[in-house]
Amino acid sequence: MLLRLRKNLGPSELESVLAVARDLDLATRFLDAQRTVLELVGPADPRARSRFEDLAAVSAVLDSSDQPELVDRTRDRADTVVHIAEAVFGGDSASLIAGPCAVESAERLFEIAASVRAAGAALLRGGAYKPRTSPHSFQGLGAQGLALLAEARARTGLGIVTEVLDPRDVEVVGRSADAFQIGSRSMANAALLVEVGKSGKPVLLKRGLAATVREFLLAAEYVLAQGNPNVILCERGIRGFDKFTRNVLDVGAVAHLKLATHLPVVVDPSHAAGRADLVRPLARAGLAAGADGLVIETHPAPHEVHSDGAQAVSLPLFAEIARDAQAILALDDRHLRPTLYSPLGSPQLGV
Amino acid sequence: MLLRLRKNLGPSELESVLAVARDLDLATRFLDAQRTVLELVGPADPRARSRFEDLAAVSAVLDSSDQPELVDRTRDRADTVVHIAEAVFGGDSASLIAGPCAVESAERLFEIAASVRAAGAALLRGGAYKPRTSPHSFQGLGAQGLALLAEARARTGLGIVTEVLDPRDVEVVGRSADAFQIGSRSMANAALLVEVGKSGKPVLLKRGLAATVREFLLAAEYVLAQGNPNVILCERGIRGFDKFTRNVLDVGAVAHLKLATHLPVVVDPSHAAGRADLVRPLARAGLAAGADGLVIETHPAPHEVHSDGAQAVSLPLFAEIARDAQAILALDDRHLRPTLYSPLGSPQLGV
């Protein structure tokens, strides 16, 4: 590791750095006459980078490649592959997560669940607890919504992904969910990340709307640090200056994350676009950039939904997206799990 | 209220809008032949705007000035003035909040507390629970830190403002704190906002780093909706594209908020700049734009702190900022509470 120290440090400041080095069993050596570039050599420790970044005497960690954090892709580290019900994320496998923004009624939910399963989804998403900007907006059905999701699983075999917002709800949500969704508003909610980390269940972690990729990875690090390796990173758009889309889908982050971490990465084009008519091209772009799956908001009657209706795609359009996905994955010898049933014998990308 | 509806709505979509109108006792009238501009007339209800925004059939709320939310400045609504210990925020009064980023040791904390009180601060800030990007970073002293803060209050008479991160901690933090700080990472943490709302204690609510002013106001609305009117809004910089400052202090938001809401607004130049050398000019800019107070990170030995040391100002510089504040407030016949003791008989702005 190579540190850049501030200039003209006093003895106590310098000692603050050396003390951390000793604590981590790292040998130290200054590389320049002004004593501002410090090399540290010793055993790899995922805590090392953050410990040094914490110090006021350190202006930058110039190189920490020898002190990887838990999320880092390292030479001998195989891809983490996360299995949830029939879904497989990572390695040569990708899966689709579909469903409504919020769970609204039993009938509607079961209709969607059956349809998206038939069209190729492996997991059902749907919010029982909804994060809302206004206290006056619909906040979800809560426990009743969880019960409906559990019933949908029983009827269809789809695994359930649903959001948890409050560390006090992790246990109850975990009883109905096969995976926790941590929404973008909660990405930096450490208390919540620790609780889902302790649960051991898979976590679909959405990027905060203005989070850097490093902040995103360190949010995952909170979960991994609890001994839970089952994290799926979800790029869902970052806040931009132009309102023709709700957010800017950052496909560069998808490509970068595939190089930087061993964790699987999925894309949520629905929340990125905020418009149903752009979901399909963004879904294709995400997979072409290397994503290991998609999260697609679907609804049989998009106009009736309580929240985010403008971005939900119809079920026939979801089926097209699933066929696209299989075709694009095939270009890289990757596979959609479960495989789409195709009466024509081979997947085709419709236009 | 005036709504813009999507074009060519079907009967069930239209009914979804009319049903909400009936529920809120609002009469409806279409203004155009295409039936896309809908006027609603009736009793003001703070829930109205969000209820309609929730509907997929509504593309925009064009005008909701007759349905103000709880945070809105309305014609007859006086400024909310929040009193915490000797501090007064709002109306013609402003106060200073100062202290270290994190509580580190008893001795250090008491030294800072005594100094900032002498220099003009009314409240002591200091983190016992620290929100950190990495799980490997120092997370604060926790309960021990709270005890030290309570002791600092007993010694100096300063009110205590400290961050709460987890809804499960609201009660314990509230025992030591005179006001809760909700950090920018937690601005959209509804569970936490509801708990501090229920507590009735004053809340220093920091703007999320990519939150719009409307999202910021609606976060405050969560607290107000619990019957707690004592919210102080804190502008602390938004995320920008240039790294010469950590964030971009949005003084336009300060000026806008003073027009849009009755709540007091303070500025945190320390977290905005991330550099001690810009804290003073940004503090001045915030007050000149209309802010009702400042939050300043101070430390007697900035280089030794565990986090954010580069932005902490020394105690003599804090004293200069306090004198600046009093002079700038005086230009508008506003007053710093408590008033600075000045041996020269009148406040002066040093250069």
Place this chain on the structure above:
Amino acid sequence: MLLRLRKNLGPSELESVLAVARDLDLATRFLDAQRTVLELVGPADPRARSRFEDLAAVSAVLDSSDQPELVDRTRDRADTVVHIAEAVFGGDSASLIAGPCAVESAERLFEIAASVRAAGAALLRGGAYKPRTSPHSFQGLGAQGLALLAEARARTGLGIVTEVLDPRDVEVVGRSADAFQIGSRSMANAALLVEVGKSGKPVLLKRGLAATVREFLLAAEYVLAQGNPNVILCERGIRGFDKFTRNVLDVGAVAHLKLATHLPVVVDPSHAAGRADLVRPLARAGLAAGADGLVIETHPAPHEVHSDGAQAVSLPLFAEIARDAQAILALDDRHLRPTLYSPLGSPQLGV
């Protein structure tokens, strides 16, 4: 067209609006009692929207779909297909533009030209005049660079795309170029857009790094308004808050532009990423989102270049990108022009 007027307009303000309506032969009708929503009916005129937006009395143009501008995709408007040498952009055709950032030497340029042509490029790009942030940076070879580009065309048959920075240079650059590149720094340089518009030659127009899609389209409108329909829009990344990539490739803009305008759209993943290792996945993402071509910076010895070397891809990697392109286009029955020669009989997407 539907306008939203400011409230409580005086007679002279209102008259400013009605006068423009008369000038454009539009009939006017207020839709609401407060006279703030004004409907205008009459002949379509591409000037209408901007004329009304110019007025202080108009707070917003709510709907201008009946007054399309020249760039707008309208019901009966076929895709604009731009032909440059063997390249075809638009409709069911796409092409690749490749070459170095700056023209450096004859030998190097001819080597690159021959290689990219063999690998599938239809056009050679290379800067003779370089826009540079610092006056002390290498500004390009100028006229000498243009002569080398002309020679490269003569040797290989590749069409030439090169940047013009100054309206006074349009004539001389036009003698060597088959198409003008307008760089992102110049997107809003109206004098330059007018000159390249008058030239009648094809224009590769890059999006400004913080331009909205509407500003981008209106820059193209400057060229079209001169009677030159041959504009290719180029998405090359927008400025973001995270520096892991130089810019954020906005694939949502690509997808939106394909719906909003009849002009072809290409993607420049090299300038978006600023890193060679992300060029290939971003190129794939752009085409999967619907782009009609790519601009790829290539160099046989990336480390030796005078500018932007870190983002240039090697020639073997460019060849892979070309094979990718052909395979992704095939999924939509689109075609790379000219078609790649493939000894295996069919294009394959390598991994």
Place this chain on the structure above:
Amino acid sequence: MLLRLRKNLGPSELESVLAVARDLDLATRFLDAQRTVLELVGPADPRARSRFEDLAAVSAVLDSSDQPELVDRTRDRADTVVHIAEAVFGGDSASLIAGPCAVESAERLFEIAASVRAAGAALLRGGAYKPRTSPHSFQGLGAQGLALLAEARARTGLGIVTEVLDPRDVEVVGRSADAFQIGSRSMANAALLVEVGKSGKPVLLKRGLAATVREFLLAAEYVLAQGNPNVILCERGIRGFDKFTRNVLDVGAVAHLKLATHLPVVVDPSHAAGRADLVRPLARAGLAAGADGLVIETHPAPHEVHSDGAQAVSLPLFAEIARDAQAILALDDRHLRPTLYSPLGSPQLGV
């Protein structure tokens, strides 16, 4: 100077770095065993930083404080003070620039000129050539507008600041203008910067809407490199994600620029806010952060203007802003030039 080189450079790559060092007479020394940190020692040369940044082998210039560019504030460099007519920018002096967005009619212009002069402005601004997003928008009166500005100067003694958009117009605009305005869209238009640099006349250089402060300073460097030191930097807001203001006034940039460069800095709150009701608080904030002057859009009948009417302030409000300015400057023993006439004997800040 300290460079960070890429790892594992080949001999030719390394030679590309050493050759530039020799050309600039700089001695070289590697500080680390991996040969990635290179120290350069020798004579200061403003070209040095950019020359090295141009090289692909150099990943970053870590420290260039010993190789200042022309714009840099260095130890012995006094503030540049720019005089234009009676205006003085820099040192302990500040001045106000006021006027309409665009020159519209003789009568109106002379009325504004007389009024703003009476209220405290030293310079008249007004556009004869207007940069417009759409080709269909009003583009200014051109030569006729210049003649009116010259006449306004003759009548009032106010100096004239007006925008030049095209390098071919520098000579003709220079005949009527006392200072050139380079608008934010043109900040990176090197051809234009070179021409106004050659003219020797003062230049009011506006920051591009997504320009970093370094890019802004290097745009000024283009003018200084032509031997013209009379550049005034203008912060006018950067593009943000929230539309309650048109742009985000970056007061941190004002404070930083006052430390980083010897050039004077002014603030344009009108274009930052895009709303008349926020101009006054933003003007105050800019001066309190250290700005050396203001650019204020004023109009006697804001609703009638052809462009940007919503942000123009009335003449009485401009007079209040001028009184504010004098009072805030006085807090730092700075002076408004020319001094406001005050019947009460001392400047007062009205509320």
